[in-house]
Amino acid sequence: MAEACPLFIPVILGTTRRGRMSIHAASLVTSELARRAGLETELIDIAKLPLPTDDAGGAIKDKGFAEKMNRADALVIVSPEYNHGYSGLLKHVLDSCLEEYIHKAVGIVGVSAGPFGGTRGIQNLLPVMRELGLVTIFWDVNFSSVQKVFDGSGGLLDSSFLPRIDKFLKELIWMAKTLRHGRENIALE
Amino acid sequence: MPGKKSQKSRASKDGGRSQKTSKMICTECNQEMNQHAEKLVDPTSSEEAARIDPVLGGIVAEVHACPECGHSGSRRAS
Numbered sequence: 001m002a003e004a005c006p007l008f009i010p011v012i013l014g015t016t017r018r019g020r021m022s023i024h025a026a027s028l029v030t031s032e033l034a035r036r037a038g039l040e041t042e043l044i045d046i047a048k049l050p051l052p053t054d055d056a057g058g059a060i061k062d063k064g065f066a067e068k069m070n071r072a073d074a075l076v077i078v079s080p081e082y083n084h085g086y087s088g089l090l091k092h093v094l095d096s097c098l099e100e101y102i103h104k105a106v107g108i109v110g111v112s113a114g115p116f117g118g119t120r121g122i123q124n125l126l127p128v129m130r131e132l133g134l135v136t137i138f139w140d141v142n143f144s145s146v147q148k149v150f151d152g153s154g155g156l157l158d159s160s161f162l163p164r165i166d167k168f169l170k171e172l173i174w175m176a177k178t179l180r181h182g183r184e185n186i187a188l189e
Numbered sequence: 190m191p192g193k194k195s196q197k198s199r200a201s202k203d204g205g206r207s208q209k210t211s212k213m214i215c216t217e218c219n220q221e222m223n224q225h226a227e228k229l230v231d232p233t234s235s236e237e238a239a240r241i242d243p244v245l246g247g248i249v250a251e252v253h254a255c256p257e258c259g260h261s262g263s264r265r266a267s
């Protein structure tokens with residue numbers, strides 16, 4: 001694809017919980033992405049997707065979500081830590097697609113009330129990413145004690161997150177460009 | 190370079206597991222797509238289960254991308 005065509009890197013907010021703090025992390029990462037030239041982004045809130053729970057996998061595929069996954073060059077997944085794992089509904093949404101993700105980059109943002117910044121949930125998510133065909137990067141962003149990181153209206157109280165997000169996004173964008181080149185130009189032998 | 194005939198016989202010898210020789214055409218811009226992956230997927234119905242590759246233990250999905258517009262496409266290899 002022509003170099004000038006912008007990368008598309010949506011941010012998936014992985015919880016439907018009322019009062020979720022992860023929305024602040026997702027909004028911050030989305031706005032940091034949006035500031036960069038040569039890419040497009042969008043916050044995908046899983047609470048706004050039609051999400052049947054009486055079926056699973058491709059059977060509940062939402063056309064709009066699948067089209068965005070098809071178009072995406074990389075994903076950011078914002079994953080709150082729930083009982084040392086990731087949210088069940090995040091997995092339910094991710095399971096609705098498969099081929100759409102293959103050979104695309106993914107970076108994970110962990111969010112927790114406790115001190116580990118969602119790390120345990122992220123570690124559990126990594127093998128799932130692999131099976132979905134997504135390519136993980138070696139940077140994460142970890143929002144620990146998230147209630148101290150954002151004020152009630154989502155204002156960032158700790159500016160040290162900005163350089164961390166910058167490193168995370170640089171690596172994600174490099175991987176997204178590399179994989180786009182591979183998908184479009186390097187044939188499976 | 191093998192002709193069409195020899196490619197066909199190779200496909201039948203390995204149970205049809207080798208790459209399909211026809212290029213996928215992009216539904217967005219009509220260009221030939223690049224096949225960049227084969228992914229083993231698990232069946233979700235008894236019809237799909239009947240199509241499991243006995244050697245690989247799943248169904249092989251081919252994944253293609255369009256060099257012109259970036260669109261992705263996929264099809265089952267068997």
Ligand SMILES: Cc1cc2nc3c(=O)[nH]c(=O)nc-3n(C[C@H](O)[C@H](O)[C@H](O)COP(=O)(O)O)c2cc1C
Pocket residue numbers: 015017019020021022023080081082083084085111112113114115116146147
């Ligand atoms: C069901 C549930 C389980 C949770 N388990 C953990 C946990 O294991 N570790 C932790 O640090 N915080 C845990 N939390 C707190 C969340 O991490 C916290 O609410 C954080 O803000 C991210 O989730 P949120 O976006 O839903 O707010 C849990 C919250 C819920 C609702």
Ligand SMILES: [Zn+2]
Pocket residue numbers: 215216217218219220255256257258259260
């Ligand atoms: Zn195309």
